[in-house]
Amino acid sequence: MxxxxxxxxxxxxxxxxxxxxxxxxxxxxxxxxxxxxxxxxxxxxxxxxxxxxxxxxxxxVLRDPVDMTRFKPGKDTPTLTHQGQRFMFASEGTHTAFAAEPDSFAVPKYGMMPKQEPSGE
Known part of the structure; x- marks a missing residue:
């Protein structure tokens, strides 16, 4: 964030x-x-x-940055570092996808909702 x-x-x-x-x-x-x-x-x-x-x-529990699966990392959890940040993955498949295009996944595509102003009705 x-x-x-x-x-x-x-x-x-x-x-x-x-x-x-x-x-x-x-x-x-x-x-x-x-x-x-x-x-x-x-x-x-x-x-x-x-x-x-x-x-x-x-x-x-973490969220896989590729498919958003929630998982608890274990001793064989695939891991890599991208631009100084550690990423961990739920599967080898998501690890491979991230490694191929890390900038597509390194930053979440969601954010905080903006504060809504009262409608005045």
Whole structure:
């Protein structure tokens, strides 16, 4: 999500740490990590490092960037890095499709709905 920190702060949403979920996460780019289209926040850099070293343990369910299938990554989950971002896939087929045309899938095709103004009726 573009500028997710501003959005979370405006709505006064306080995410918990992805590693130690009893702790509040710091909502800034330094304490954030993106896998596929999911954002993860951390209480400190140590927790961010733990997460990066064992993503499958901490990430929970992800959405495949090619076919939008929800899946829980396992030890054989296909993975690749595109422009510094890690992507994980539900199948070899979606991994192959992404690798062939990564720019078609690296950014989600959906976004937040704009705020609707009252109709005045």
């Amino acid at each position: 573009k500028d997710s920190e501003t959005y979370l702060n405006q709505l006064e949403i306080q995410p918990t740490c992805a590693v130690e979920n009893h702790k509040n996460a710091k909502v800034d780019k330094e304490h954030q990590l993106q896998i596929n289209y999911e954002l993860f926040y951390f209480a400190n850099q140590e927790n961010k490092k733990k997460f990066e070293e064992d993503v499958r343990r901490y990430c929970g």
